Amino acid sequence: MASSTSFYDEALQTMTREDRRALQDERLAEASERIYGLPIPFFRRRLEEAGIGPGELSLANLSSVRPFVKADLRRSEAEHPPFGDYRGAAVMDCVRVAQTTGTTGKPTVLFWTPRDLEVEYNAYARNQWRQGYKPGETIMVTAHPGYLNNGEPMNRAAAERYGFLCVSIGPPTDDASIEPALRLLSLLKPNRYVVLGPALQRLNEAAVKFGYDPAEDLKLPPPDDSIAFQWRQISAGADAFSYLGTECSEQAGAHLNEDLAVVEVLDPVTYEPVPPGERGNLVITTLGRDSLVVRYDIGDVIRVDEAQCPCGETTRRGFYDGRRSDVVNVGGTQVMPIDVAIELAKDDDLGRPGPVYQLVRRGETQKRLEIRAEGDGGGHNAELLLEEKLGVDVEITVLPRGTMARASYKPSLVADEQ
Numbered sequence: 001m002a003s004s005t006s007f008y009d010e011a012l013q014t015m016t017r018e019d020r021r022a023l024q025d026e027r028l029a030e031a032s033e034r035i036y037g038l039p040i041p042f043f044r045r046r047l048e049e050a051g052i053g054p055g056e057l058s059l060a061n062l063s064s065v066r067p068f069v070k071a072d073l074r075r076s077e078a079e080h081p082p083f084g085d086y087r088g089a090a091v092m093d094c095v096r097v098a099q100t101t102g103t104t105g106k107p108t109v110l111f112w113t114p115r116d117l118e119v120e121y122n123a124y125a126r127n128q129w130r131q132g133y134k135p136g137e138t139i140m141v142t143a144h145p146g147y148l149n150n151g152e153p154m155n156r157a158a159a160e161r162y163g164f165l166c167v168s169i170g171p172p173t174d175d176a177s178i179e180p181a182l183r184l185l186s187l188l189k190p191n192r193y194v195v196l197g198p199a200l201q202r203l204n205e206a207a208v209k210f211g212y213d214p215a216e217d218l219k220l221p222p223p224d225d226s227i228a229f230q231w232r233q234i235s236a237g238a239d240a241f242s243y244l245g246t247e248c249s250e251q252a253g254a255h256l257n258e259d260l261a262v263v264e265v266l267d268p269v270t271y272e273p274v275p276p277g278e279r280g281n282l283v284i285t286t287l288g289r290d291s292l293v294v295r296y297d298i299g300d301v302i303r304v305d306e307a308q309c310p311c312g313e314t315t316r317r318g319f320y321d322g323r324r325s326d327v328v329n330v331g332g333t334q335v336m337p338i339d340v341a342i343e344l345a346k347d348d349d350l351g352r353p354g355p356v357y358q359l360v361r362r363g364e365t366q367k368r369l370e371i372r373a374e375g376d377g378g379g380h381n382a383e384l385l386l387e388e389k390l391g392v393d394v395e396i397t398v399l400p401r402g403t404m405a406r407a408s409y410k411p412s413l414v415a416d417e418q
Helices: 017-037 041-049 070-079 114-130 151-162 175-188 197-209 214-218 225-232 337-344 380-390
Strands: 096-099 109-112 138-142 165-170 192-194 245-247 254-256 261-266 280-286 296-305 317-323 328-330 333-335 357-361 368-374 393-399 414-416
Touching: 017 041, 017 280, 096 151, 109 114, 114 151, 114 245, 138 151, 151 165, 165 175, 175 197, 175 214, 197 214, 225 245, 225 317, 245 317, 261 296, 317 337, 328 357, 328 368, 337 357, 337 368, 337 380, 368 380, 380 393
Parallel strands: 138 165, 138 192, 357 414, 368 393
Antiparallel strands: 096 109, 245 254, 254 317, 261 280, 280 296, 296 317, 328 333, 357 368
16 A cells, blocks of 8 residues: 555545545445345345445435444344345355444344455554554554454454554453553553543553553553543444544544545434534445445444645544433433533543543433532532533532442443433
């Protein structure tokens, strides 16, 4: 792959938007040929409903294809056991198998062909180069479990293919697993940590417990860095596209790898496009893959900036705001955990070394935003900041530090109560 000082693949990352749309049309047509040719019944039915034949799928008619959600895949598996009728490749043609975590229900089995993995590895390399990380550096990958979960194997393989020395420790679940990892990290001092918020919090707390200075001895970023980390990258999940995009040196949103996916930001009810900069559901159509998806609503909430980035890359930039299932409706205002985390991080009593918090959701709508957060007292300033930002009444219950449960992988940021 041709690379330059600024871009991993300059031709693809700086092509005009008109040329990129033409490339997307070419790859959409190829996808519809595959859907009819194999066939892939799940997607063929959707194309037929829209009146789209082999080789006819394009940006012009993509919106006429009915979107689908994870429940539709589970229904397909139940009606066409064992793996459903939506698979883009036969099992014998695949080289990797994994399962989703089952966060939203029954785990789904995932398969990748060599071509699928090459698409992911290329996107990963583009993402790393975009952020200024070069082959030969040492990175630590954590938080994602391995075994049947795809996160750790995919991250490790992509990092090694790129040329990183990859230290993979998995979720830091307890002291017994964390202590030997900290010893190794103190020797290697990684250039970079790819760490989700809960793991970053636990690693920092454990480092202090075992006598390390997190920043000096391990080069660990502070826990509140996980808030910015959320916007540095966008993934469409293991069952669609792991490495959808990352931010560049401008730190103004994650550049979307749009030659490898069509990204739509749609209203979750009407599935109509939302204006640029407004929140909507991420609906993705993958390009250039065997295990393809067409208009998959993965349940994530994003925003997109369509303005030209000063870095010179011509792709749009996205901001990941969280899961649609984590929205709390307060008097008609939709609040997400990231909205709360940003303001808590500004409060010295609640935001240092990093906010530990949970929103309370009471039914479909409520009159006041209730938050539980660990801290050293206070909370009034954060309440005022949130009320001014969101336009709703806010009540923060401050709990002693160490009170709330620590997650090692995906935190529960919303508690449903009556």
